[in-house]
Amino acid sequence: MQLRVGMVGYAFMGAAHSQAWRTVNRVYDLPARARMALICGRDAGNVAEAADRLGWDAYTTDWRDLVSRDDIDVVDVCTPGDSHAEIALAALAAGKHVLCEKPLANTVEEARAMAAAAATARASGVRSMCGFNYRRVPAVAMMRRLVADGRLGVIRHVRAAYLQDWIVDPQFPLVWRLQKDRAGSGALGDIGAHIIDLTQYVTGQRITGVSAVTETFVKERPLPAGSSGLAATVDGHADGAGPATGPVTVDDAALFVARLDGGALATYEASRFATGRKNALRVEINGSLGSVVFDLERLNELEFYDATLPTAEQGFSRILVTEGDHPYMSAWWPPGHIIGYEHSFTHQMRDFIEAIATGTDPEPSFADALQVQLVLDAVVRSAELGSSWTDVEPALTAVAV
Numbered sequence: 001m002q003l004r005v006g007m008v009g010y011a012f013m014g015a016a017h018s019q020a021w022r023t024v025n026r027v028y029d030l031p032a033r034a035r036m037a038l039i040c041g042r043d044a045g046n047v048a049e050a051a052d053r054l055g056w057d058a059y060t061t062d063w064r065d066l067v068s069r070d071d072i073d074v075v076d077v078c079t080p081g082d083s084h085a086e087i088a089l090a091a092l093a094a095g096k097h098v099l100c101e102k103p104l105a106n107t108v109e110e111a112r113a114m115a116a117a118a119a120t121a122r123a124s125g126v127r128s129m130c131g132f133n134y135r136r137v138p139a140v141a142m143m144r145r146l147v148a149d150g151r152l153g154v155i156r157h158v159r160a161a162y163l164q165d166w167i168v169d170p171q172f173p174l175v176w177r178l179q180k181d182r183a184g185s186g187a188l189g190d191i192g193a194h195i196i197d198l199t200q201y202v203t204g205q206r207i208t209g210v211s212a213v214t215e216t217f218v219k220e221r222p223l224p225a226g227s228s229g230l231a232a233t234v235d236g237h238a239d240g241a242g243p244a245t246g247p248v249t250v251d252d253a254a255l256f257v258a259r260l261d262g263g264a265l266a267t268y269e270a271s272r273f274a275t276g277r278k279n280a281l282r283v284e285i286n287g288s289l290g291s292v293v294f295d296l297e298r299l300n301e302l303e304f305y306d307a308t309l310p311t312a313e314q315g316f317s318r319i320l321v322t323e324g325d326h327p328y329m330s331a332w333w334p335p336g337h338i339i340g341y342e343h344s345f346t347h348q349m350r351d352f353i354e355a356i357a358t359g360t361d362p363e364p365s366f367a368d369a370l371q372v373q374l375v376l377d378a379v380v381r382s383a384e385l386g387s388s389w390t391d392v393e394p395a396l397t398a399v400a401v
């Protein structure tokens with residue numbers, strides 16, 4: 001079975017996804033083969049160059065062409081959040097399997113429509129998944145296994161932080177990630193969404209309510225060099241700042257405490273102002289029988305504390321998550337031969353291809369991603385209400401299926 005993939009967007013995530021589509025069938029023995037059939041971008045010259053560099057058979061400059069073609073089976077959405085809903089809804093309506101980058105959408109309303117469309121399309125065997133790739137880091141999947149196997153006992157605390165520092169300089173230009181109409185939110189939806197999904201995945205518990213603070217430390221920034229106005233701001237990380245300025249309309253940092261439905265208390269911190277922290281994602285979980293810690297900067301490792309050992313032997317131990325019986329690792333290298341960031345995307349494609357080929361539902365589903373969106377929405381509402389306690393709308397009632 002061959003799956004002909006069409007991917008929209010070819011910058012950061014486009015490159016990461018291309019690497020994964022290219023690699024996945026060479027590493028894993030799967031019931032279907034992905035073919036990198038078509039890539040889409042708006043500028044013909046740039047997308048032609050990207051197709052050649054990233055290894056795609058052909059290119060187009062209109063995503064509507066990509067989603068409507070009969071020779072495309074899978075649509076991979078790697079664009080900013082303001083186009084996720086439109087592209088994914090059109091692709092699902094055209095009967096394509098859809099992988100959509102996170103956060104699923106810019107608003108709860110869009111996410112709700114996407115989850116409903118995915119549920120309808122599923123009846124005809126069409127699969128959809130949201131790209132929370134950190135679930136696919138073997139050590140993260142191993143954390144989940146430890147929790148599911150009862151090795152941590154009753155979960156009491158979740159402590160999660162995702163910290164970056166790329167906009168500490170007030171002269172850093174107003175790229176799309178700093179505009180609400182393009183990105184939906186700032187650090188909250190970009191990196192906070194990852195730790196919301198990751199902790200819910202690992203613990204099997206869902207966030208039921210939050211109390212939040214958010215802040216925009218730098219409220220006005222230069223427009224990127226060469227742009228003539230907000231609508232023209234360049235994608236991703238700009239090359240430089242121009243003389244004109246515009247308002248930052250998203251949060252620079254978002255912090256919240258939360259309750260999980262299994263009784264745990266949790267704290268979350270997402271910031272782009274953590275000077276010195278480049279892409280620092282750290283999660284610690286404390287349970288009645290032990291604790292576990294994951295740090296993305298040491299992504300092949302877990303720290304595990306087993307409180308059932310004799311007291312004289314207790315202490316945090318380091319598990320090197322590279323054994324063949326660790327999640328995802330059997331197809332890679334011999335034990336001790338470590339992997340990196342990009343492999344999480346290969347694992348994501350592996351799970352998606354397998355689900356399509358075997359007719360099962362991949363996770364996280366659009367409904368799971370809608371639930372993350374509902375948490376983001378509760379955080380925003382709580383912050384607007386002076387941190388007052390705000391319940392997360394239950395995901396089950398959010399999609400009428």
Ligand SMILES: NC(=O)c1ccc[n+]([C@@H]2O[C@H](COP(=O)([O-])OP(=O)(O)OC[C@H]3O[C@@H](n4cnc5c(N)ncnc54)[C@H](O)[C@@H]3O)[C@@H](O)[C@H]2O)c1
Pocket residue numbers: 008009010011012013014040041042063078079080081083101102103131132133190235236237
């Ligand atoms: N999973 C992760 O860890 C992770 C990391 C970074 C970004 N993301 C998500 O991936 C998505 C893209 O982010 P990025 O960092 O790759 O952004 P980027 O700015 O690097 O790339 C965006 C791409 O989309 C293209 N694009 C924009 N609008 C388009 C349209 N209408 N039609 C066709 N192409 C269009 C741009 O030309 C560019 O190629 C976002 O949703 C973001 O949140 C996920």
